[in-house]
Amino acid sequence: MKNLSDKDKSNDGATPLLQRGAGGEVRIGIINVSDRASKGIYEDLPGKAIVSTLNEYIMGDWEQEYAIVPDEQHLIEQMMIEMADIKNCCLIITSGGTGPALRDVTPEATEAVCTKMLPGFGEQMRRESLKYVSTAILSRQTAGIRNETLIVNLPGKPKAIRQCLDAVFPAIPYCIDLLNGPFIECRSEVIQIFRPA
Template sequence: MNDLQNRSAPISKPKIGIVTVSDRASRGEYEDLGGPAIFDYLQTVLVTPFEPRVVVIPDEQSLIEAELCRLADEELCSLIITTGGTGPAARDITPEATEAICQKMMPGFGELMRKVSLDKVPTAILSRQTAGIRNGSLIINLPGKPKAIAECLDAVFPAVPYCIDLLGGPYWETNPDHLIAFRPKQK
């Protein structure tokens, strides 16, 4: 049975990977604020219950690639959201790791996130957020600051449930008090 056939089996709760990429947070020198910000955001936006798979890893491309593959291929997370490692510094390599393991890139996610962030701060042009698809998993790279995480997710999340639908994943409902997921009208 291949991965896509495994994904069509009933799943009690969709799994979502939450990956913080930070040398200091992975060593316990810095409190991880990004991962909890993503979790809190998802708790607010999603009505559908989900199972988080939370990981904190250092800025090492091989480790990031391995973790993204594990979450997509073994844990069968339909969504994986990373935080950190999207800037121009030498150790900021999350987008490279994502591109290395994805079959398709989704550049519109990064473009929209940067557009929204540029309305707030001129240094947003330095951020290299991106998104891609590995098998049936949508992977989204976010910046590391909690405020930027919420702004970026507010921009792109209306398209996420439909993207998950198109990948054969579980049906997600959002909290209409926060945002409404876009799905084409049925004919």
């Protein structure tokens, strides 16, 4: 484990850690939140866009937990909890359900299951999307931490997914270090991640 700055990182027995830490495997949960994709009306393009982007970024193996769920808050929460607490994912990435419409509830689900919110992710993704569309301010994307799992909301459109991931992923491996997760190495020619000295 790396020196994790001015903090006592002992787990205090509060949460069972199943094979977490620098030597553990990298397991990432991907949840496509969409009424239509969950019914098979739409092809799951957002989920595929996330997987192919992570394959480009991450050096070495990583395992995926994968789900398509409708825009129902309790179902989204249930899947996040399962991926975080049982499947032991260090990172969960959602797509879709972050707009202002009645059935957009992904940020609400995220906030409900998280123990800490990270407002900087939403700020950064909206700022990035504003370079392309002035409706970026309608996005309610956020990120938070459930115990030792980072949860990040992405938009539903594949092109916007890549723009947002490029904007926030540089900070994700170090965040997972701070949460006692596996050490993620990335291809520097694809994405410049950063770990403070």
